[in-house]
Amino acid sequence: MSHSKTDHHDSHHHSNPHIEETHDPGHHIVPVKTYVIVILSLMVLLIITLGAAAIDFSAMVPGNPFFAALNIIIAMTIAVIKAVIIILYFMHVRYSSKLVWVFAGAAFYWVVILFVMTLCDYMSRGMTHYPGQYTF
Amino acid sequence: MATKTKVSEHSVAPPPVTTSYQDAHEAHGDHDHGHDDHGPLMHHFDDMVQQRESITIGMWTFLMTEIMMFSGLFFCYAFFRWKFHDAFMLGSQQLDINLGTGNTFVLLASSMTMAMAVHCAQIGDRKKLVAYMIGTLIFGGAFLGIKGIEWSADYHEGMVPHFQAFGSRGNWDETGQTWRTSHHAHEAGLKAGPTPEGYVWDYKHKKPVKSEEVKMYFMLYFCMTGLHAIHMVAGALILLVMILMAMNGHFGNGNDQPIEIFGLYWHFVDIVWVFLFPLLYLIAGFHPGGH
Numbered sequence: 001m002s003h004s005k006t007d008h009h010d011s012h013h014h015s016n017p018h019i020e021e022t023h024d025p026g027h028h029i030v031p032v033k034t035y036v037i038v039i040l041s042l043m044v045l046l047i048i049t050l051g052a053a054a055i056d057f058s059a060m061v062p063g064n065p066f067f068a069a070l071n072i073i074i075a076m077t078i079a080v081i082k083a084v085i086i087i088l089y090f091m092h093v094r095y096s097s098k099l100v101w102v103f104a105g106a107a108f109y110w111v112v113i114l115f116v117m118t119l120c121d122y123m124s125r126g127m128t129h130y131p132g133q134y135t136f
Numbered sequence: 137m138a139t140k141t142k143v144s145e146h147s148v149a150p151p152p153v154t155t156s157y158q159d160a161h162e163a164h165g166d167h168d169h170g171h172d173d174h175g176p177l178m179h180h181f182d183d184m185v186q187q188r189e190s191i192t193i194g195m196w197t198f199l200m201t202e203i204m205m206f207s208g209l210f211f212c213y214a215f216f217r218w219k220f221h222d223a224f225m226l227g228s229q230q231l232d233i234n235l236g237t238g239n240t241f242v243l244l245a246s247s248m249t250m251a252m253a254v255h256c257a258q259i260g261d262r263k264k265l266v267a268y269m270i271g272t273l274i275f276g277g278a279f280l281g282i283k284g285i286e287w288s289a290d291y292h293e294g295m296v297p298h299f300q301a302f303g304s305r306g307n308w309d310e311t312g313q314t315w316r317t318s319h320h321a322h323e324a325g326l327k328a329g330p331t332p333e334g335y336v337w338d339y340k341h342k343k344p345v346k347s348e349e350v351k352m353y354f355m356l357y358f359c360m361t362g363l364h365a366i367h368m369v370a371g372a373l374i375l376l377v378m379i380l381m382a383m384n385g386h387f388g389n390g391n392d393q394p395i396e397i398f399g400l401y402w403h404f405v406d407i408v409w410v411f412l413f414p415l416l417y418l419i420a421g422f423h424p425g426g427h
Binding site: 029030032035038039042043046049050053054055056071072075076078079082083086087089090091092096097099100103104106107108110111114115118119122 | 189192193196197199200203204207208210211214215233237240241244245247248250251252255258259396399400403404406407410411413414415418419421422
């Protein structure tokens with residue numbers, strides 16, 4: 001056992017690390033083409049979010065709660081898509097092990113807990129009234 | 137008695153363990169783990185796969201704490217935007233969307249150069265690695281420069297919330313119109329309506345809005361962009377050190393993971409801005425003067 005390990009590590013030290021690392025599943029080299037596609041889609045999403053902000057959806061159907069909230073829904077959806085693209089490709093999570101997926105996902109899971117639990121409390125106590133507030 | 141115990145302890149104690157990795161290092165006569173000439177494997181990991189996995193998960197754990205810290209502020213924003221909806225719209229209209237868009241563009245570009253730096257480190261192209269890291273530093277510096285210009289304008293337009301003069305130098309005052317909406321309204325010949333003490337006039341919705349509520353928007357604006365900027369400054373300083381290290385021959389010979397780990401931090405800071413930009417700048421749309 002110990003002997004075979006030594007052999008394994010000796011081979012690491014004697015050989016070219018780049019050749020070694022092609023067998024390393026934790027070390028995926030993302031091609032430049034992927035990065036170019038990613039940055040172009042991020043820029044396109046930036047333009048789309050600006051375009052969507054220039055349109056006042058609440059004025060289209062006055063008094064409709066969905067249209068009143070549509071601007072922020074579109075903006076946040078685009079922001080989430082951008083964040084997911086950055087996490088998957090720039091931060092290499094797509095090419096990482098399941099354990100890295102769990103750690104990256106856990107962070108956002110806690111954010112959901114923070115928002116859902118705290119908003120449940122605020123919303124159920126009627127603490128957020130303002131004139132013209134939408135009622136669900 | 138005491139001597140006897142000591143002797144027995146000695147006999148029970150295992151012989152000093154020499155791991156196979158130490159053997160491997162010793163065979164090369166090298167105990168210094170910071171240099172490139174023996175490969176990047178540290179002695180407390182079994183192999184490169186385990187080392188990469190452990191370091192990546194360690195960084196994600198740190199980023200988890202960062203995400204939770206920022207999400208506290210994001211929740212605060214969500215709650216007060218709901219509670220003080222009209223005031224947040226009015227506050228958002230005071231910001232310059234051009235500067236915000238420019239900053240988003242610059243920061244996305246810096247993420248691209250950082251991703252390319254990681255790629256160059258992985259394929260072992262040290263010259264391009266240094267070039268892309270310098271590019272990242274320049275884009276990051278441009279972000280902070282634009283942010284500084286913006287904050288300076290915010291200060292001069294009376295938007296800093298802790299000032300007694302918050303809002304009072306502008307908005308409903310015919311003579312001292314300093315807020316951006318007031319500038320545009322003044323140029324368009326719009327007149328403010330009846331505004332009680334402690335209120336500011338909302339030209340878009342044609343009604344007074346409580347000054348204290350707009351203050352909350354600017355409090356969150358400065359806290360969120362400020363905390364983000366602190367992360368940018370810290371990132372830029374670490375990047376500067378890493379550029380100098382790369383120029384001195386580090387991060388070669390397969391030891392590219394420090395670049396990748398720093399990249400994770402840089403992209404995380406980018407993601408925070410991806411959410412800050414629409415929440416702070418875009419929520420009120422393009423209606424600078426009110427209609």
